Amino acid sequence: MKTYAIATIPGDGIGKEVIPAGQQVLEQLAATSDRFRFDFENFDWGGDYYRAHGVMMPADGLDALLDKDAILFGSAGDPDIPDHITLWGLRLKICQGLDQYANVRPTRVLPGIDAPLKRCGPKDLDWVIVRENSEGEYSGVGGRVHQGHPIETATDVSIMTRAGVERILRHAFRLAASRPRKQLTVITKSNAQRHAMVMWDEIAAEVAREFPDVRWDKELVDAATARMVNRPATLDTIVATNLHADILSDLAAALAGSLGIAPTGNIDPERRYPSMFEPIHGSAFDIMGKGLANPIGTFWSVVMLLEHLGEDEAAARVMQAIEHVTANPALHTRDLGGQAGTATVTQAVCDYLAQTATRKAA
DSSP: OEEEEEEEEEESTTHHHHHHHHHHHHHHHHHTOSSEEEEEEEOOOSHHHHHHHSSSSOTTGGGGGTTOSEEEEEEOOBTTBOHHHHIIIIIHHHHHHTTOOEEEEEEEOOTTOOOSOTTOOTTTOEEEEEEEOSSEEEEEEEEEESTTSTTOEEEEEEEOOHHHHHHHHHHHHHHHHHSTTOEEEEEEOTTTSOSHHHHHHHHHHHHHTTOTTOEEEEEEHHHHHHHHHHOGGGOSEEEEOHHHHHHHHHHHHHHTTOGGGOEEEEEOTTOSSOEEEEESSOOOGGGTTTTOOOOHHHHHHHHHHHHHTTOHHHHHHHHHHHHHHHTOGGGOOGGGTOOOOHHHHHHHHHHHHHHHHHHHHO
16 A cells, blocks of 8 residues: 655645644545555744744755655735745745645636626636746846935846746647647736747747647637636637746636635646645635634645646546535635635535445445
8 A cells, every 4th residue: 555645734824724724624524545645744843933933834844845756825914024034934935945846726617606707607718827837927036225215226137047947848749649628828928028928939839849649729828817717718728927927827717716726736747856735816814723624625625636646546546526516605705705614614525425435335
């Protein structure tokens, strides 16, 4: 029997509620399988750790993650700590430190969810957004001078390297080639950003020659937002820069019904380091501790984690459990217009996994 070492990092806010829920689902899954089990190690990094130690995670924290098969992450963000400290001190420190350069975000309309696009059916909105996750607009290069004076100046420099752009585009083309429609849309802003974005477009054309079976097109990011709303069925796999894909993926989740259902994977495609999986909803301190958080985004992240580990059958079982639960309006949390709580939804998913395992055994 295979044992997978999983690091859990709840982080801040509702991350402390949904990550234990995700662990509960994985444990239920393992209890009905003779193929694998999970060995969890929890890390208490985040805002509370910062208040006690002055840093979001230990200086040598990455070393503790290197022997893990995967990481399940909650959120980074605390109303009493500046956002740039929480983000750069935890999530981005892990993503960049473990070179998780591909941020992959699937989006589709789940059964039973009333998506805002009334004319859009489940087959019309079935996307995967690939976000460059290591450089670009979030490279961290820049600074401030003359602070407090009229001539105060601040710079944030977007850094794009040929190596970084090539590898994310190649990953996106491979992903597009693996999907039924074999279609990729490359999103930039090369009409106004005439250096790095033009390089991105040129490299896309070069990489495209390696994937003759993939049909691809280009779109400017502002036009892409309108296309996502007005013509969702024309999109399938999308690749964009760190900033652009960050924004577009939140729009995609909202169009599918709620940020609470959306997953993401921070992937090292070469598998030199563990990859990290997380819901995209953030820390949501306004509902922290109330049992209201939607755990579906975490459960879908668990699906991605299992797929990354090669446990496709187990991943499909969890996805079926998710769809069974979302199809029932009585199990919708408040972000979906219902009244169910975190514990109720989690138990429903676990019950479905137990019941389907029993029927399969019978």
